[in-house]
Amino acid sequence: MSAFLDVFATLVQRLAELLQPLLASAATAAAIVLFTALVRLAVHPLSRAAARGQQARTRIAPQLAALRKRYAKNPERLKKAIMDLHAKEKVSPFAGILPSLFQAPAFLLMYHLFTGDRMAGHTLLAAPLGDSWTDALADGGPFGPAGRVHLAVLALTAAVAVVNYRRTKRQLAEQPLDLGQPTPGAGAVTKVMPLLSFATLVTVAVVPLAAALYVLTSTAWTVAERAFLFRAESGSGSRSAPAEGGPATRA
Template sequence: MSVFASLVERLADLLQPLFATTATAAAIVLFTMLVRLAVHPLSRAAARGQKARTRIAPQLAALRKKHAKNPERLKKAMLELHAKEKVSPFAGILPSLLQAPAFFLMYHLFSGDRMAGHTLFAAPLGDHWADALAHGGVFGPAGRVYLVLFALVTAVAVFTYRRTKRQLAAQPLDLGQPTPGAGAISKVMPLLSFATLITVAVVPLAAALYVVTSTTWSAVERAFLFREEKESTGGKGKPASRKKASGAVATRA
C-alpha cells in the first residue's frame, strides 16, 4: 500500500507545475489510468472468454434441453462440447478475478487518510459529499465539484445501462431454459451501473475520483473490446461477409 502511495506522491510532484494545487487529484486520475492500462491484457482475456461462451451458448442450451432428465449425460456432453470448441468452462472468469486485488488496493489507498490536506479545486480530497453540503450546499464551491462528478457518472451509467440491456436482449441469461430468478436478474443487472452514483456520494473525494476514472475506463474499454463482435455481424446479427455477398448478388441481378 505504501508503494502505491509513494507512486501517487511522485506523480503529484511531477504534475505540480501543470496542475498546481490540484496536482494530487490529477495524480489519482493518472495513476488509476496507468493501473487499468497495466491490467488491460487481463481485460482482453476476459473479453475473449466471454465471447467464446457467447458463441457456444446456443449449443449449450440445446444440450440442456436434450439431456434435461439425465444430469450425468448432460455434464459429459457439455465437457465434450467445451473440449471440441476449445473453450474453458471458466473462460473469462479467472482474468476478471486476477484484476480484483489491484482495484481493491487502489480503493483502500484513496479512501484512507493519505489524501487529507489535498484538494480538487475547492473540495478537499479527504472530505465527503456530506461535508460539501455542510459547507456551502449543493451549489457551493465544493458542491459544484461533486455536481460535475455526478454528471459524468450519470452519463457513463446511462451508456453502460443501454449497452447491458442490448447484450441481455441478444443473449438472455436463461438461454431459453427455465432458470429461477433469471428474469429478475436481467431486470436488475442493467440498473447496477447507477450504483456508482451512491459510491461517489458516500466515499471520500479521492476514492470517488478513482471510482469515476475506473468506471469510465471500464465503459470505454468494453465498448472497444466488444466492437469487433458488432462489426463482424454487420451490427444487425447478420455476418458482414454474408451481407456483402448478398449485396454483390443483388448488384449482378
C-alpha cells in the same frame, strides 16, 4: 497491505509533483486519475482474456441450449455432453472469470489508498480530496464551492452509468443471460442487471472525493474498454467465420 499502500502513495505523489507546474492545486486529483488509468492499462490483458472468454461462451450458447433440451431428463448425460462440447470447442467454462478475479487486489489497494488519511491537505479546486459529499453539504451546501465539485463528479458518474445501462440492456436483449439451466426468476435478474450500473452513483456520493475520482475513472475505463473489446472481438469473429454454405478457411 500497508507496504503496498505506501508504494502506491509514493507513486501518486511523484505523479502529482510532475503535474504540479501544469495543474497547480489540481495536480493530486489529476495524478489519481492518471494513476488509475495506468493501473487499468496494466491489467488490460486480463480484461481482453475475459472478453474473449465471454465471446466464446456466447458462440457456443445455441449448442448448449440444444443439449439442455435434448438431455433435459438425463442430467448425467447432459453434464458429459457439455464437457465434451467445451473440450471440442476449446472453451473453458471459467473463461473470463478468473482473469477478472486477479484485478480485485489491485483495485482494493487503490480504493484503500484513496480513502485513507494520505489525501489530507490535497484539494480539487475548493473541495478537499479527503472529504465526502456529506462533508461538502455541511460546508456550504450542494452549490457551495466544494459542493459544486462533488456535483460535477456525480454528473459525470451519472453519464457513464447511463451509457453502461444502455449497453448492458442492449447486450442482454441480443444475448439473453444464460444461467446454465432454466432458473425461476431469471427474467427478473435480466431486468435488474442493467440497473446495477447506477450503483456507482451511491458509491461516489458516500466515499471521499479522492476515492470518487478513482471510481469514476475506473468505471469510465471499463465502459470504454468493453465497447472496444467486444467490437474488436466481434469484428475478428466475423472476419474469421466462413461464408454460409462455403468451406471453412484454414490457417
